[in-house]
Amino acid sequence: AAGVIxxxxxxxxxxxxxxxxxxxxxxxxxxxxxxxxxxxxxPQFLISFYEKMQSDKGSxxxxxxxxxxxxxxxxxxxxxxxxxxxxxYFCASMGGHVAFFGQGTRLTVV
Amino acid sequence: DAKTTQxxxxxxxxxxxxxxxxxxxxxxxxEYVYWYRxxxxxxxxxxxxxxxxxxxxxxxxxxxxxxxxxxTLILPHATLRDTAVYYCIVRGMYSGGGADGxxxxxxxxxxxxx
Numbered sequence: 001a002a003g004v005i006x007x008x009x010x011x012x013x014x015x016x017x018x019x020x021x022x023x024x025x026x027x028x029x030x031x032x033x034x035x036x037x038x039x040x041x042x043p044q045f046l047i048s049f050y051e052k053m054q055s056d057k058g059s060x061x062x063x064x065x066x067x068x069x070x071x072x073x074x075x076x077x078x079x080x081x082x083x084x085x086x087x088x089y090f091c092a093s094m095g096g097h098v099a100f101f102g103q104g105t106r107l108t109v110v
Numbered sequence: 111d112a113k114t115t116q117x118x119x120x121x122x123x124x125x126x127x128x129x130x131x132x133x134x135x136x137x138x139x140x141e142y143v144y145w146y147r148x149x150x151x152x153x154x155x156x157x158x159x160x161x162x163x164x165x166x167x168x169x170x171x172x173x174x175x176x177x178x179x180x181x182t183l184i185l186p187h188a189t190l191r192d193t194a195v196y197y198c199i200v201r202g203m204y205s206g207g208g209a210d211g212x213x214x215x216x217x218x219x220x221x222x223x224x
Binding site: 004033035042043044045047048056058088090092097098099100101102103104106 | 142144146148151152153154155156159195197203211212213214215216217
């Protein structure tokens with residue numbers, strides 16, 4: 001069965017650079033969630049989209065933005081990267097009552 | 111504010127049933143109870159969810175108390191591969207579609223002993 005696809009799987013950026021993470025939801029899923037998980041931390045909800053509109057917002061920094069496109073894929077844009085942004089970033093998609101997660105993008109800021 | 115309370119860690123012998131408790135005393139009528147687990151640095155994996163009735167699938171059983179203030183996830187025959195952090199999450203569903211974000215609390219680190 002198709003799963004949630006995230007790309008890239010690994011990304012290394014320097015401080016003050018920008019990064020774009022992509023998420024391809026399970027076909028026919030209309031909701032996408034983004035999470036950040038720092039080392040030794042629990043996943044923290046950042047933002048979600050339902051039918052291409054922002055539906056809920058968590059602890060997403062102002063330097064980050066996201067959107068969901070007409071084909072339902074989503075992108076998380078991160079600017080002015082800081083060392084503290086180094087983390088695993090997970091995307092999840094939902095088409096009913098259950099959200100399924102991708103394998104994540106590991107972002108390392110150096 | 112945390113909506114759920116779980117033990118920090120638990121041990122279970124391989125082959126035995128693992129029973130993971132969760133308290134959610136402030137749950138409201140339209141909120142479901144979900145269980146996910148995360149094996150080190152992998153994406154969280156859905157296990158099971160329920161509203162008020164007990165549920166069972168190929169992975170686990172979910173027992174929800176009648177007052178819905180607590181629940182127990184049961185892994186009937188734990189294996190070493192079940193070692194993971196288990197998260198109990200309550201979440202509301204929007205009547206028009208979509209849902210609240212899943213808010214992960216501290217979870218229970220379940221260690222299956224050989």
